[in-house]
Amino acid sequence: MACHGITRGLAQQGVKITLMVPRYIERTPKFLKLLSAERVLHARQAGKDIDISEIIPLISAYINPEDYEDWYRKAFASGSPTRMLYGPDLWYEMEKFALAGSIVASRTHFDVVHCHDWMTFKAGMAAKKILGVPLVLHIHSIESDRSPFDNPRVAEVEWEGMYAADCILCVSNYTRQRVHDIYRVPLSKMHVVHNGIDLKACATPRVKTSRRKMQQGLFLGRITWQKGPDYFVETARIMLRQKPSLRFVLAGWGDKAIPLIEQVARWNLGHKILFAEFLNETDVKRLLNNSDLFMMPSLSEPFGLVALEALAMGVPTVISKQSGISEVLTTIPSADYWDIEKFARVGLELLDHPELGQKQLNEIWPSLEHLSWDRNGKTILQHYQRLVPAH
Amino acid sequence: MKTACFYFQVHQPYRMRKYHILEIGKSHSYFDEVQNSQVMKKVAEKCYLPANRTIANLIRATGGHFRVCYSISGVALEQMQKYAPEVIDSFRELADTGGVEFCAETYFHSLSSLYSEAEFSEQVWRHFDAIKRLFGYTPTTFRNTELIYSDHVAYLAEKLGFKGILTEGTDWLVGDSGANRLFKAKYTNNLKLLMRNYRLSDDIAFRFSAPMWPQWPLFADKWASWVGATPGPLANIFIDYETFGEHHWESSGIFEFLKYLPKALFDAHIAVLTPCQIFEQIKPDAELATSSWISWADVERDLSAWLGNDMQRNAMDKFWQLEAAVKDSHDWGLIEDWRRLSTSDHYYYMSTKFAGDAEVHNYFNPHQGPHYAYITMMRILNDIEERACR
Numbered sequence: 187m188a189c190h191g192i193t194r195g196l197a198q199q200g201v202k203i204t205l206m207v208p209r210y211i212e213r214t215p216k217f218l219k220l221l222s223a224e225r226v227l228h229a230r231q232a233g234k235d236i237d238i239s240e241i242i243p244l245i246s247a248y249i250n251p252e253d254y255e256d257w258y259r260k261a262f263a264s265g266s267p268t269r270m271l272y273g274p275d276l277w278y279e280m281e282k283f284a285l286a287g288s289i290v291a292s293r294t295h296f297d298v299v300h301c302h303d304w305m306t307f308k309a310g311m312a313a314k315k316i317l318g319v320p321l322v323l324h325i326h327s328i329e330s331d332r333s334p335f336d337n338p339r340v341a342e343v344e345w346e347g348m349y350a351a352d353c354i355l356c357v358s359n360y361t362r363q364r365v366h367d368i369y370r371v372p373l374s375k376m377h378v379v380h381n382g383i384d385l386k387a388c389a390t391p392r393v394k395t396s397r398r399k400m401q402q403g404l405f406l407g408r409i410t411w412q413k414g415p416d417y418f419v420e421t422a423r424i425m426l427r428q429k430p431s432l433r434f435v436l437a438g439w440g441d442k443a444i445p446l447i448e449q450v451a452r453w454n455l456g457h458k459i460l461f462a463e464f465l466n467e468t469d470v471k472r473l474l475n476n477s478d479l480f481m482m483p484s485l486s487e488p489f490g491l492v493a494l495e496a497l498a499m500g501v502p503t504v505i506s507k508q509s510g511i512s513e514v515l516t517t518i519p520s521a522d523y524w525d526i527e528k529f530a531r532v533g534l535e536l537l538d539h540p541e542l543g544q545k546q547l548n549e550i551w552p553s554l555e556h557l558s559w560d561r562n563g564k565t566i567l568q569h570y571q572r573l574v575p576a577h
Numbered sequence: 578m579k580t581a582c583f584y585f586q587v588h589q590p591y592r593m594r595k596y597h598i599l600e601i602g603k604s605h606s607y608f609d610e611v612q613n614s615q616v617m618k619k620v621a622e623k624c625y626l627p628a629n630r631t632i633a634n635l636i637r638a639t640g641g642h643f644r645v646c647y648s649i650s651g652v653a654l655e656q657m658q659k660y661a662p663e664v665i666d667s668f669r670e671l672a673d674t675g676g677v678e679f680c681a682e683t684y685f686h687s688l689s690s691l692y693s694e695a696e697f698s699e700q701v702w703r704h705f706d707a708i709k710r711l712f713g714y715t716p717t718t719f720r721n722t723e724l725i726y727s728d729h730v731a732y733l734a735e736k737l738g739f740k741g742i743l744t745e746g747t748d749w750l751v752g753d754s755g756a757n758r759l760f761k762a763k764y765t766n767n768l769k770l771l772m773r774n775y776r777l778s779d780d781i782a783f784r785f786s787a788p789m790w791p792q793w794p795l796f797a798d799k800w801a802s803w804v805g806a807t808p809g810p811l812a813n814i815f816i817d818y819e820t821f822g823e824h825h826w827e828s829s830g831i832f833e834f835l836k837y838l839p840k841a842l843f844d845a846h847i848a849v850l851t852p853c854q855i856f857e858q859i860k861p862d863a864e865l866a867t868s869s870w871i872s873w874a875d876v877e878r879d880l881s882a883w884l885g886n887d888m889q890r891n892a893m894d895k896f897w898q899l900e901a902a903v904k905d906s907h908d909w910g911l912i913e914d915w916r917r918l919s920t921s922d923h924y925y926y927m928s929t930k931f932a933g934d935a936e937v938h939n940y941f942n943p944h945q946g947p948h949y950a951y952i953t954m955m956r957i958l959n960d961i962e963e964r965a966c967r
Contacts, residue, residue: 400963433959435598447948451887457895457959461952462598472599 191382192324195563201570204290276305277339284308291316297574298322300566304329304340307347320352320573322566324379325361327412330368331486334411345369353569355379357489358510364486379566380514382559383494401537402433404477404501406470406492407484409440414483414506414523419446421481422459424530430458432537437462437473474499478540479533483523484509493518494557497550502536502543504529514557517549579847580811581804582771582855584720584743585818587625587649588686589617589656590922592943596953601960607914612943614660621661624822629667631821631832635839636676643839644676646851647818648720648743651684651704652920654711665711672712678851680743681705681716687919688883690721690730691870692897700916701737718743718852722921724773724815724873725880728866731762731770739768741856743815745873746772750865757809759859763866769856770865773815773873777804782816786829797834801841810859812847815873875930883924888951893924895958902965911964918957926950 193203287309291299300322301310307323314321329340348354348369354376356362362376403425405418415436422434436446436459443461450459465473474480480496480503487509494511496503497518505512506523519536521528536542594609635643649668657664671677683689684704689697701719708716719739721730726744734742746756756772780800784790792799804812817824825831842849850858874882884890896918903915927947944950 437598444948447952448887451891451951454887454891454894456888456891456951456955457962460598460956460959463949463952465598469597469599476599 191384191559192562192566195382195559195561196566197563198560199563199567201563201567204294204296280305280308280343284312288312288316298570300324301347302326304344304347307343307350311347311350314350321350322569322573323347323351323354325354325356325365325488327486327488328361328365328368330364331361331488332410332412351375352573353377355566355569357381359513360508360510361488377569379562379569380510380557381489381491381494382557382562383491383498383554384559400431400433401429401478402435402476403479403481403533403537404473404496405434405436405438405481406474406496407438407482409436409438409443409446411442412485412487413438413440414485415440415442415446416449417483417485417523417526417529418481419450419459420526421483421529421533423453423455424526425533426455426458428530428534429537432458434459435462435473435477436460437465437470439464471499474501477501478543479504479537481529481533482506482509483521483526483529485523487511494554497547498554500543500547502540502546504532504536514553515550518546579805579807580855580859581842581847581849582646582811582813582852583644583849584646584648584680584813584815584852585820586720586816587647587653587818589613589620589650589653590686590920591652591656591917592616593923593950593953593957596956596960598956601956602963605910605914605960605964607957607960608917609943613656617656617660620819620823621657621664623827624819625657625661625664626667627827627832628818628821628835629664629671631835633667633671633674635836636671636674639839639843641674641676642843643849644678644851644854646678646680646718647671648680648682649708650682650686651700651707652686652917654707669712672714676851677714678718678853679708679712679714679716680718680720680852681708681739682720683722685916685919686722686921687916688722688725688880688893688921688924689919690725690733691880692893693900694733696900696919697733698737700919717741718856720744723882725870726770726867726872727870728762728764728868731765731768735762735765735768741769741771741852743771743813743852744773745871745878746774746813747871747878750867750871754863755807755809756813757807757811758863759811759855759861760863760865761861763864769861771811771813771852771855772865773813774807774811775873775878777807777812778814778816781814781834782820782824785820785831785834786825794830795834797837797841798844800834801838801845801847804842804847805845811855874925881930882928883921886927886929886947888929888947889924889927892927892951892954892958895955899958899961899965903961906965906967908964911961915961915965918954918961923950923954927954 196203283306291313296317296319298320299310299313301307302324303326310321328344329336348365348371354365354371356365356376356378358380359378362378365371365376366373403422405415407413409415418436426432447461450456462473474496480493480501482490482493482505484490484506485508487506490505490509490511493503493505503518505518505520507520508523512520519532521532591608592612593607596607632645681701681704683697683700684707685700687700689700705716708714717740719734720743724743724745726742731742751772756774760770760772762768762770780795785795787793821831821835870880871878872880884893899915903912926942926944927950929947942950944953
């Protein structure tokens with residue numbers, strides 16, 4: 187999502203990009219072709235100036251090594267063709283991606299290598315070594331954001347990558363400070379590039395369907411430790427005590443989903459706190475459109491793009507202070523993620539005064555315009571130019 | 578002389594489809610028609626039709642001395658009519674042999690006996706009427722969903738005019754003297770109870786095709802000798818009908834077992850009667866009372882298969898909370914949808930038990946798992962509530 191915006195923003199600045207995508211795409215013959223080094227270079231033209239070559243498919247950056255092994259075992263047992271394409275663990279995948287990176291680097295010339303999050307750091311380092319060009323790391327999140335118990339090997343890869351990098355771009359001051367605190371990377375090497383928002387796609391103000399009587403509070407995102415879904419349901423429980431007519435929806439899935447479903451059942455609130463499972467982008471928009479309150483109680487949120495999207499649609503929003511987005515949206519009500527009482531109080535207030543949503547939107551509109559991907563691309567280009575002066 | 582009594586349960590629920598969160602308030606189709614028709618057609622072909630044929634032949638061949646009892650849930654009857662009408666014809670043919678008894682049960686195979694007397698009576702009468710209409714048979718025996726029973730069920734059944742009830746021969750309840758006798762339900766005038774012999778029943782229903790079982794392979798004469806050796810005058814064999822051909826495939830030899838069963842029983846001097854014949858011919862020799870609920874499900878043989886965890890209790894709670902609002906709406910489509918959700922299977926899918934029972938629960942589960950079954954049900958109940966409160 188963010189990578190899409192960043193590459194588009196850069197392309198608008200006239201930068202020519204080759205994007206290696208570490209993503210599993212369910213089209214088998216393509217994978218098989220992609221495994222050969224010749225095909226790696228066979229880039230596919232897609233849109234404007236973006237040259238996307240889907241190299242070795244890996245799965246999402248949010249997977250942890252243990253889950254990957256479990257997933258791989260299941261795929262292997264089911265006899266799916268996956269077993270020929272994927273290695274037995276995530277580390278092997280990362281090495282394979284790095285190898286593909288070095289192959290690409292040895293065939294083509296680039297001025298800058300720009301990597302996003304730990305899975306791609308090895309590939310970036312390999313490319314830097316081969317080409318002798320600056321390495322830029324883009325930090326969307328770090329290991330301690332994603333998991334309550336850091337995986338030391340992931341942390342090691344992160345540290346190594348940051349050590350090798352010439353420039354590190356963080357999505358918020360919050361993240362910049364955390365990287366500094368955890369990995370002791372000098373602040374001078376790190377810069378903040380706030381994510382943008384696609385106003386055109388989002389700015390479809392909510393159509394309030396008059397038929398719906400029930401007010402709805404929403405949680406959007408992976409149901410994992412990092413996103414604070416347990417604080418969301420605790421808040422919902424408090425709010426329901428005061429206003430039993432409310433309904434809450436958690437859209438998304440993750441390792442916390444099953445325990446939270448059981449928790450909600452224990453409270454006998456399963457009909458009030460609904461789980462929507464994973465939704466596609468269109469359905470997320472429709473669900474936002476149906477909602478009267480968006481709450482983002484993330485424990486550690488490097489940025490929090492989703493809150494911007496909710497706001498742009500005019501959905502009243504409360505965010506946690508532990509999110510990067512609170513740096514740019516200073517007028518939006520925020521609370522410490524653990525302060526469920528305050529979340530509930532502010533939430534109820536916003537529900538009682540729906541006009542506050544529009545007010546919030548009006549207040550932040552100037553800063554939203556400021557946060558375009560176009561501008562994001564400009565800033566990144568400035569950093570490139572600083573690193574590669576004679577261009 | 579010893580008497581064996583065979584009763585087969587025939588049931589297929591309306592399985593839910595994956596109901597999307599955004600459909601709440603918009604779409605009111607909750608059930609997976611494609612899957613339901615596929616399952617019915619498959620089971621009809623593998624079980625209902627061949628088993629009915631076999632049993633009809635056995636009744637004719639033994640001159641009516643081999644007899645069986647069926648309970649076919651109303652939702653199964655509906656789906657047979659819709660997806661496999663030949664099964665209805667085949668049950669009619671069985672009814673015409675005169676060697677078959679049909680029980681009454683709750684039309685929707687529900688747990689209404691625990692929650693609402695009004696809804697319970699309505700569902701039982703609806704089933705009673707359906708059996709009368711389709712097979713020209715007037716049921717006098719009652720069996721509650723999954724053999725769920727307590728003194729309260731006895732009270733309800735006698736009130737509706739039934740002569741006897743089929744239920745589970747739970748060890749702790751029947752005591753040392755065993756389940757193989759005819760009981761009278763305490764606190765009723767003359768309501769009789771037939772208790773399932775779960776060992777002999779499970780030999781056929783569960784262990785029949787298990788090669789690791791020391792008694793495998795099981796032949797009809799061996800099993801009949803066990804029946805003969807059990808203490809007490811009765812042996813009540815109550816099993817799911819889908820045992821024949823569906824739970825045990827044809828290749829396991831289950832139909833051969835069935836074919837040789839009457840001869841093996843008669844050779845061992847065991848008579849075969851249906852429940853209503855037993856109620857007429859045999860005098861009850863003990864009274865039985867239980868305020869605790871029993872059933873034939875899982876190892877616990879209580880209500881824990883449907884109400885064993887928080888998700889099940891929450892879903893069931895919410896479901897019955899909606900009864901008044903749904904009925905007050907006088908929207909018959911809504912009432913029918915709500916009733917279809919009363920089917921016990923929906924709550925059974927939410928069970929999170931481990932080990933052997935989990936295998937059985939998962940075998941039947943159309944959802945990815947118990948939690949998915951629960952959250953899907955909760956979305957649907959939200960739509961039901963919106964419709965009811967409109």
